[in-house]
Amino acid sequence: MPFLNDQDAAFVRKRLERELSHDVTLEFFAPSTGGLTLPGQDAEIAEYTKQILTEVAGLSPKIHLNAHSLIAEPEVAQRLGITRTPATAVIGAEDYGVRFYGMPAGYEFATLLELILDVSKGSPALAEGSKDVLGKLQEDAHIQVFVTPT
Amino acid sequence: MAALLAIASPRVRADIVEASEFPDMAERYNVYAVPKIIVNETTEFVGAQPEGAFVGYVAQAAGLQEGPRPAE
Numbered sequence: 001m002p003f004l005n006d007q008d009a010a011f012v013r014k015r016l017e018r019e020l021s022h023d024v025t026l027e028f029f030a031p032s033t034g035g036l037t038l039p040g041q042d043a044e045i046a047e048y049t050k051q052i053l054t055e056v057a058g059l060s061p062k063i064h065l066n067a068h069s070l071i072a073e074p075e076v077a078q079r080l081g082i083t084r085t086p087a088t089a090v091i092g093a094e095d096y097g098v099r100f101y102g103m104p105a106g107y108e109f110a111t112l113l114e115l116i117l118d119v120s121k122g123s124p125a126l127a128e129g130s131k132d133v134l135g136k137l138q139e140d141a142h143i144q145v146f147v148t149p150t
Numbered sequence: 151m152a153a154l155l156a157i158a159s160p161r162v163r164a165d166i167v168e169a170s171e172f173p174d175m176a177e178r179y180n181v182y183a184v185p186k187i188i189v190n191e192t193t194e195f196v197g198a199q200p201e202g203a204f205v206g207y208v209a210q211a212a213g214l215q216e217g218p219r220p221a222e
Binding site: 045081084086090092096097098099100101102103104108111114115118119121122123124126127129130131133134135136137138139140141142143144145146147148149 | 152153154155156157158159161162163164165166167168169170171172175176179181184185186187188189190201202205206208209211212213214
């Protein structure tokens with residue numbers, strides 16, 4: 001059964017058509033391939049996450065999905081800073097460091113959609129004061145936002 | 151908001167973490183309410199924030215003496 005019903009898929013397709021500018025690549029990392037699972041990892045969640053991403057990528061020619069295995073492709077994971085799965089790096093004209101960890105179902109599907117649109121746009125409309133402050137940062141900032149799907 | 155800041159600044163990166171799927175992290179950061187935001191392990195807050203305040207927390211965590219600001 002698809003994650004998005006026809007009505008939702010049509011809605012998302014329309015938003016993507018209207019709002020996507022630059023192409024977006026979703027680099028998805030599952031814990032393993034070939035039916036091998038690791039203790040403590042939920043292969044079903046990873047599989048369902050991949051299904052959701054596949055459906056989203058199918059709604060726009062500007063969205064590309066690459067599925068990786070954390071174990072089989074450690075160098076790709078390292079380059080993108082991925083250490084846990086399921087993980088999705090959302091990459092636009094460049095890699096802005098935006099990652100989604102877990103399954104983007106429920107309310108979090110909307111979060112994923114916004115991430116895709118924001119990354120595609122590439123230049124957020126922030127207040128001048130915010131841009132000033134960000135421009136002055138002397139150290140890196142790693143923001144982790146914890147959310148739940150319900 | 152976190153993603154917007156990451157897009158705007160090469161110094162900022164943003165992870166959205168589905169807490170129930172990563173219970174070890176949720177426990178480590180004492181996530182009892184969402185959204186809970188952690189910046190550089192040193193600064194944390196709960197709930198949606200206006201842009202100015204969010205940027206202030208990030209600045210504080212990244213060594214600037216800005217601190218959270220009221221909404222603009």
